[in-house]
Amino acid sequence: MSKNSRMTLLEWLDACPTPFHVAAQASSELTSAGFTSVTQLGYEIPQTGFLAVDGSIVAWRLGSSSSSLRIIGAHSDSPNLRVLPNADIYQHGWSQLAVEMYGGLLLNSWLDRDLGIAGRVIDANGKVHLFSDSTALARIPQLAIHLDRDVNEKGVQLDKHQHMTPVWGSETQKFSEWLTKTSGVDHIAAYDAHLFDITPAALLGHDKSLLASGRLDDQVSCWSAINALCDSASSEFTTMIVLNDHEEVGSSSSTGAAGPMLSSVIDCISQQHGLSTGQHFDRIASSWCLSADNAHAIHPNYPERHEPRHAPHINEGPAVKVNANQRYATSTRGLAHIQNVAKSNDIPLQVFASRNNIPCGSTIGPITATQLGIETIDVGVPQLSMHSAREMCGAHDPSYLVELMKAFLQS
Structure with missing residues (x-):
């Protein structure tokens, strides 16, 4: 090659x-x-x-x-966010995903970003299948400044469990059903599903001397x-x-x-x-x-x-x-x-x-x-x-x- x-x-x-x-x-x-x-x-x-x-x-x-x-x-x-085995949360008219933090995330950087989901599934026979969906699937919405008046003076205060739960719709959707459709695997025994920022890697700057990803x-x-x-x-x-x-x-x-x-x-x-x-x-x-x-x-x-x-x-x-x-x-x-x-x-x-x-x-x-x-x-x-x-x-x-x-x- x-x-x-x-x-x-x-x-x-x-x-x-x-x-x-x-x-x-x-x-x-x-x-x-x-x-x-x-x-x-x-x-x-x-x-x-x-x-x-x-x-x-x-x-x-x-x-x-x-x-x-x-x-x-x-x-x-x-560092990223990973979907838990029992993923489905339905509350207050929102469909959300239960996630676990992996590594030392810079938490505020994950707010208000369009997130995709990728990883692997293991079928009933133990075979591994990779999957990746880079469409805008989930988002962790920040609290509006009107409801957090001191945010610019005190900084963003985030509870790792309560405030970092992504929303991924308003209608009921079982994550397992979505994963079956996305991966093309009918009998999923287990999965690793990671959230990621879907913004493509890019050169930036007036001289294109910087790389962001x-x-x-x-x-x-x-x-x-x-x-x-x-x-x-x-x-x-x-x-x-x-x-x-x-x-x-x-x-x-x-x-x-x-x-x-x-x-x-x-x-x-x-x-x-x-x-x-x-x-x-x-x-x-x-x-x-x-x-x-x-x-x-x-x-x-x-x-x-x-x-x-x-x-x-x-x-x-x-x-x-x-x-x-x-x-x-x-x-x-x-x-x-x-x-x-x-x-x-x-x-x-x-x-x-x-x-x-x-x-x-x-x-x-x-x-x-x-x-x-x-x-x-x-x-x-x-x-x-x-x-x-x-x-x-x-x-x-x-x-x-x-x-x-x-x-x-x-x-």
């Missing part, structure tokens, strides 16, 4: 409203690039292959048995990782990517970064390469992992919230993220390595650190480093409005990230 025939980032973002769609789209891109899908690890692993499970995927290109690994990690999930965190990194692996030539290194689900809720799941998915594939590769336990340990000790998750760009309206010497600018390249308290995995060794990679390939690279009085978040980086014992470097595209229903980054930085990833895989 040629580079030009792959999905652009904007197309990817619109096609992937849930982690399940991310894994499916990644699988499609990899298959077109000549990678082989595997569903079990008990057989010989193909030279270029991938394993997709639910909303996660691991892909690889095997190198020399005597060489180390180069791994890129990202996460496929984003839902789920930039962290699908920018997912798209970049797939492109980097597909475009990279074979080398002595075994090159890999992993797109984990459930990062936004701690990564503790069978397909999250704290689970066994990546380590199981790595173990199988070492076994196929005929490595002893000690040789496997030596391989791990000489390997590198690049954990890609977006960073906070300096906000022009809130510059005081940033560490002034470590506040990345948009369209000036990805940022390597450092934190002495191990919220990010980057060590001085890792910082030196990725700076050398960027400098030798003429790729702009910035450094991000948080203020001491505003603690930073975390990534799959420290978890992956702990689980595998592989030296890990945290990087990310600078963005604004992280965890909003619609986020914004520089239009040029994703391409810089792809180039950095490609250079890292060969470093």
